[in-house]
Amino acid sequence: MNTHYKNKEKIDKMQDAIIKAAIKVYAAKGMHGIRIADIAKEADVSYGLVYHYFKNKEDVLNAIFAKSINIFLRAIENAAVQEKSLEHKLNSITTFLFNACKEFPEFMYVIMFEVIWTPKFLETRNFMSFTRAFSTFEKILIEYREKGELKKSIDTTVSTYMFFGGLEMILTGIVIKAIPVEKTEMFQKLSNSFINQYINGIAASK
Amino acid sequence: MNTHYKNKEKIDKMQDAIIKAAIKVYAAKGMHGIRIADIAKEADVSYGLVYHYFKNKEDVLNAIFAKSINIFLRAIENAAVQEKSLEHKLNSITTFLFNACKEFPEFMYVIMFEVIWTPKFLETRNFMSFTRAFSTFEKILIEYREKGELKKSIDTTVSTYMFFGGLEMILTGIVIKAIPVEKTEMFQKLSNSFINQYINGIAASK
Amino acid sequence: MNTHYKNKEKIDKMQDAIIKAAIKVYAAKGMHGIRIADIAKEADVSYGLVYHYFKNKEDVLNAIFAKSINIFLRAIENAAVQEKSLEHKLNSITTFLFNACKEFPEFMYVIMFEVIWTPKFLETRNFMSFTRAFSTFEKILIEYREKGELKKSIDTTVSTYMFFGGLEMILTGIVIKAIPVEKTEMFQKLSNSFINQYINGIAASK
Amino acid sequence: MNTHYKNKEKIDKMQDAIIKAAIKVYAAKGMHGIRIADIAKEADVSYGLVYHYFKNKEDVLNAIFAKSINIFLRAIENAAVQEKSLEHKLNSITTFLFNACKEFPEFMYVIMFEVIWTPKFLETRNFMSFTRAFSTFEKILIEYREKGELKKSIDTTVSTYMFFGGLEMILTGIVIKAIPVEKTEMFQKLSNSFINQYINGIAASK
DNA sequence: AATGAATGAGTCTTCATTCAT
DNA sequence: TATGAATGAAGACTCATTCAT
Secondary structure, eight states: OOHHHHHHHHHHHHHHHHHHHHHHHHHHHHHHHOOHHHHHHHHTSOHHHHHHHOSSHHHHHHHHHHHHHHHHHHHHHHHHHSSSOHHHHHHHHHHHHHHHHHHOHHHHHIIIIIITTOHHHHHSHHHHHHHHHHHHHHHHHHHHHHTTSBOTTOOHHHHHHHHHHHHHHHHHHHHTTSSOOOSHHHHHHHHHHHHHHHHHHHBOOO | OOHHHHHHHHHHHHHHHHHHHHHHHHHHHHHHHOOHHHHHHHHTSOHHHHHHHOSSHHHHHHHHHHHHHHHHHHHHHHHHHOSSOHHHHHHHHHHHHHHHHHHOHHHHHIIIIIITTOHHHHHSHHHHHHHHHHHHHHHHHHHHHHTTSBOTTOOHHHHHHHHHHHHHHHHHHHHTTSSOOOSHHHHHHHHHHHHHHHHHHHBOOO | OOHHHHHHHHHHHHHHHHHHHHHHHHHHHHHHHOOHHHHHHHHTSOHHHHHHHOSSHHHHHHHHHHHHHHHHHHHHHHHHHOSSOHHHHHHHHHHHHHHHHHHOHHHHHIIIIIITTOHHHHHSHHHHHHHHHHHHHHHHHHHHHHTTSBOTTOOHHHHHHHHHHHHHHHHHHHHTTSSOOOSHHHHHHHHHHHHHHHHHHHBOOO | OOHHHHHHHHHHHHHHHHHHHHHHHHHHHHHHHOOHHHHHHHHTSOHHHHHHHOSSHHHHHHHHHHHHHHHHHHHHHHHHHSOSOHHHHHHHHHHHHHHHHHHOHHHHHIIIIIITTOHHHHHSHHHHHHHHHHHHHHHHHHHHHHTTSBOTTOOHHHHHHHHHHHHHHHHHHHHTTSSOOOSHHHHHHHHHHHHHHHHHHHBOOO
């Protein structure tokens, strides 16, 4: 009865293993340097097998993107719905991403470097994911501006871009080790500095 | 008058034409999608000729980078030496880059998307260029913090990354037309919003 | 029975088939005229497949050499260890090579023309093979000179070079059909003439 | 009046300079490694100029051969017509070639390695030159055999091949420095050893 | 006569993808 | 399922040759 079900599980597990391997290779060789043969070797399967689980290379690439981008979106959307202060919401986003950097640096490397800025992804439906993330965030800002917690004068679009741009650059700095992070507490310090400065920049003056 | 001199000029002109074509192709196809044949076609020369002016593909890529990165560095270093207020300095950088977006969007596209974030460039001597830009900027912040114009508490590294990250993201938004800029004045408005929020975030409270 | 073993065999067989094809092409077009595409066509495989079995063109060329030179070395070293007269030893070498000419003329053509005299092979480790062959042969001469069977006055180095040079030239003559060999017996006659004259030239006078 | 004549001279001089350069390149890079650009650089002219003096690459190659082979032929044919003993004749040939090795090693390298054994040259009219050299030499042997100075039993074809083969191998040994020749007298010693052994091998027993 | 910029055919090599086992 | 042999399209690069100056 559930042979079928079991197979489905197996397929999912295999696909996941291949995507994980693909992300590693992606991190090491970049979007265009990535080769099916390398992915297969990293996943310790034959390259022929990759074609059982994915239609073609493009399909693997899309899977990498889909898996990666979700981490981002979920963090933001989770934050958006919380009944908390703006600072809490921002903190929830940054903490999540800083933790990801700490725990899956390779993964974040891929998000930071390859997935986000590859023109290919910006043009297609993938772009929508970012658009959604940005507009979800902007809505938070608008909400808090209307509550009077943020300056009336701020350009929420600019503020949104500054948030993601600034955060991304710091994460990148960490990932490429231009910003050294020896102790775990450092992550929290960086996160706090970032949020403080960011909120100071837009908060309504008391 | 001087044949030798003329030839040198011709060569420079040709190299420049090829780099320009290369940047266009780069903008359209990305770092790895770029093909010598396309560059040649774009420059309206045979692909064999590209090899008269450049040793190989790598050489062309490096030339693109060298040409691109300079725009960035010069803007920052020019700003650093001006005897003006912090706001003026930041404005000088942003204005320069916003103008570049307006006048050479393709060019900026390349800088934003390909050159800056390509792992290849982050590893080698090219990375130094960015390091230099970042540290030049950080020195400005430190200087003004010591003058008492900025909060003692700011982490200048975080602030530096936020500046470049935020600026880059906005420029990117413009370049990919996610941020629509119909009128030229818009550039100034965006620039002002950005600088205001940025300085508000770090300025010492009066 | 053992799949792994079978694969190894298959690989060896395929490599050998490609080398054989390569030798044919080599014989027809020479060291530099040889093209991977031609080898593939001769072996009746796609040129992509050549790269499954060999790293690159250089690798194929080296394989040709390795296969070719061995025929030579073995003949000489086998002869050296035989407990027989000098005449027998020389005969053993010449017979072996004459037979090779008869049975694998293309193969010998490659050895004679391309492998032996290609500067590329003279420079590297390949040269060592020849050095070894020559010095193995010279040791035989020295041994027989000390036994008193050869003139004390002979310069064994010159004699060694004369042996290989003379033999090579005759083999070449045969291979390019400048020396016509209609009947098999002719080989023995040529071989005898060569050895007689050679030994007469160096034998101690009775 | 003799402007025309002068031009002819100039042309000859230029052609010769280019061929000399070509031989150097030939010696360094071999038949197929040779490039017009290299020849031009070696001759210190533009590569375009090569096409003023030679129709194409093939033409240059042929010129190299023609110039090279003549050295060989003249030595042999001069020897043939001398009214001297066989030993004298052989000595005249070997001395000439050993001297060439001493004085123009690059030149001889080309003859030894590239020109002689390149299949291309063996097939066409160039082959005739060698055929002629060999048969001229064989006629000398036949003449002396009839005079009773050489064994009736020798196979003059084999003897001819042995002469050229042995001589070539020794010259090659010298050219590639496998046979070290520190002092000039060494050449004479090598030459003597060679001729002695050679003649011993074929001379009628007294 | 002389130069070297310009051309493009020819080759090597890589790698996604297919398919027999 | 799983393997890896086999295929061939695609692209970098070389170099003989032409031609405007």
